Amino acid sequence: MILGSAIVLLALTGWAAYQYARDAAAQKQAAIAQKLQAEINDIKANIALSNASFASRQRFEALLISIRTARQVQQMPQLDVETRLQAQAALQQAVYNVRERNRLQSHTARVMAVSRSRDGLIASASADNTIKLWRLDGSLVNTLKGHKDTVLSVSFSPDGKTIASTGLDQTIKLWRLDGTVLQSWQGSDRRIQSIQFSPDGKVLASAGDDRLVKLWTRDGKRLTTLSEHQKAVLALSFSPDGQTIASAGEDTSIRLWNRDGQLLNILNGHTDSVWTLSFSPNGQFLVSGSTDKTVRLWDRNGQALQTLAGLDGHRKPVKAVHFSPDGRMLVSAGDDYLLKLWLVAPLTSKATLLTTFAGHSNTITDLEFSSDSQTIISASWDKTIRLWSMQGVLQNVLTGHTDPVWAVKFSPNGNTIASASEDHTVKLWGADGTLKRTLPEQTKSILDVSFSPDSKTLASAGEDGTVRLWSLDGKELRQFKDETIFLTVSFSPDGKTLATGNALDGNIKLWHLDGKPPQTLQGHRKRVWGIAFSPDGKTIASGSSDGTIKLWSQDGQAIRTFDAQQSEVLGISFSPIGAASSDGFGQTLLSGGEDGTVKRWQLDGTLIKTFAGHQQAV
Structure with missing residues (x-):
């Protein structure tokens, strides 16, 4: 047991x-x-x-x-x-x-102003009573202490060895980069809003709530006083040659002075305080920003050129504007926390919005560009200085057409760009944007172009119902005519066939370069805007105003029709050879529509994905 x-x-x-x-x-x-x-x-x-x-x-x-x-x-x-x-x-x-590439964070209060030296140092002025020196990589070099109140403005001397600063304590100070105060003097009995070095570094201009613009020597001796403003002066800018000074402020006017203090001109147009001014690098243009929410461009003679406002413009007061050193762009910012980058036409200084940078969480008070124009520096009341990269924003601007451009294509070898325009011309450009050649002008608008696979021949088509083949030296090689308007033209991958889309009867035509008669593909009920060959050349896709996508065999037989779920199909593209795709090369389609969407399709008509976001037709 x-x-x-x-x-x-x-x-x-x-x-x-x-x-x-x-x-x-x-x-x-x-x-x-x-x-x-x-x-x-x-x-x-x-x-x-x-x-x-x-x-x-x-x-x-x-x-x-x-x-x-x-x-x-x-x-x-x-x-x-x-x-x-x-x-x-x-x-x-x-x-x-x-687009934000770096963020400089060390100030304990609002950042009021920034200035860049020719060597790439950044000086920032703050309501924490300090000036900080930074490198573009974000490292803090030094902190300059000595002001007893908010520092409102800071300016590097042209040689980058001296910094001028001023602010609420009414003093003007000159500093070495190591923080040593070289000079300090009482600049006013009221708040000083702005301090600027002249381009030769010999003179300083200051302005502020006393309604005066004062010119000083570097040792604090007053040279002259400009006294025409009726209210506080908020902004100053020297012309690049140093011979003209622009000032503006709460009285809404911009005044131009010569260096001797003589008033040259008054620019009227803003309806509220003008906070910021910047001369273009060539000195021929001036840009201003105002509490009236507009950015205005002026020529040096005071002629108003353009007002940047409306849908593209700012919704709140503009506190900072700045031209890029190359003069091709300007940037504006303010109380809406946004930076807007504008492309500036070389001759007229007319500006077009390129893009908007967002990220700051409070008013943007000042702006600068790096010396190579590739980085924007912004200062904000959110206590940060932010660096914004221009990479990917703008490579080059090709100017030459005098009317809207309908099509632009790279040659397969990447060496040439062709553009087609309502000005009746086709232009050929180098990959660097230089104009190589304008093909002989036609009688009507050119609506599309297509390169042959070997990059040696260009096809153009348009309103005169003619497809023309060109060599890249500008010689016309051949014509194909029809009683219609061609909206689109496309070379087959083997270079032996051209496909055209018709604006009048919805037909597609295949033109054979070996001399065989053309084939007509009938099926669309309305105009054909887009045609694309699959990478292997065995399938042709077409998109039409009738809202359908059609697939055809290379010999012109109808394969499939499916509803594009877009009011009009305006563009078609196959996925290319080499595309990272689990369903094979050329086995998906993209369509762009009148409804502002882009859709991705399998070739059996199955919708894979809809990309929405455009506000108008693609």
Whole structure:
């Protein structure tokens, strides 16, 4: 009995140990699963936070969050594919759209002004009573202490060795870069809003609430006083040659003075305080920004050239404007927390909005460009100085057409760009943007162009119902005529066939370069805007104002028709050879529509995805 009891006891003990071990293992597995789920939830939360930051225009924050999330994903090989793809999409979205490249954060109060030296140093003035020196890489070089109140303005001397500053304590100070005060004097009995070095570095101009513009020597001796303003003067700018001074302020006018203090001109047009001024690098133009929410361009003689406002403009007061050193662009900013970058036409100084940078969370008070015009520097009441990259914004501007441009194509070898215009011409450009040649002018608008696969021949088509083949030296090689208007023309991948889309009867024509009669593809009920050959040349896709996409065989037989779910289909493109695609090269289509959407399709007509965001037709 004792032996039996012992055996039973041992069995029960073993069973209990087994149960304990099994429960412990289960608890461990549950803890691991719980930890894994918590990590997955954290990743999903970060993806959502990145997307929310991106949507609210906090693009730099979205980038930082998505980078952190990508690192989490890398450390979780067991993560499900869908979440992994969402994290990748958030990272790509941030990387490809963020323009902010660095953020300088050390001031403890509002940043009021910035100035850049020729050597690339940045000086920032703040309501924390300090001036800070930075490098473009974000490293802090020095902090200059000595003002007893907010520093409102700062200016580097042309040689970059001296800094001038002023502000609420009514003093003007000159500093060495090591923080040594070289000179300090009482500049006014009221707040001084602006200080500027002349281009030769010999003279300083100051202005402020006493309604005066004062010119000083570097040792604090007053040279002259300009006293025509009726209210506080908020902004100053020297012309590049140093012979003209522009001043503006609360009385809404801009005054131009010569260096001797003689009033040259008064520029009227703004309806509220003018906060900021900047001369163009060639000295021929002036830009101003105002509480009236407009940016205005003037010639040096005071002639108003353009007012930047409306849909493209700012919705709140403009506090800062600045021309780029190359004169091709200007940037504006203010109380709407946005930077707007404008392209400036070389001869007329007319400006067109290029893009808008968002990220600051308070008023932007001052702007600068780097010396190579590739970085914008902004100062804000949000206590930061931010650096914005121009990379990807603008490579070059090709000017020459005198009417709207309907089409632009790269040659397959990438050496030539062809453009077609309502001015009846086709222009050929080098890849660097230089105009190589204008083809002989036609009688009507040219609406499309297409390069042959070997890049040696160009086809043009348009309103006169003629397709013309050109050599790149400008010789006309051949013509194909029809009683219609050609909206689109496309070379086949083997270079032996041209496809054209018709504006009058919805037909498509295949023109054979070997001399065979053309084929007519009938099926669309309205004009054909887009034609594309698949990369292997075996399929032709067409898009029409009838709202359908049609697929045709290379011999012109109808294969398939599907509803594009767009009111009009205005553009068609196959996925190219070499495209990263799980469904094969050339096996998906993109269509652009009158409804402002881009849609991606399988060739059986299945809609893969709709890209929405454009406000007008694609």
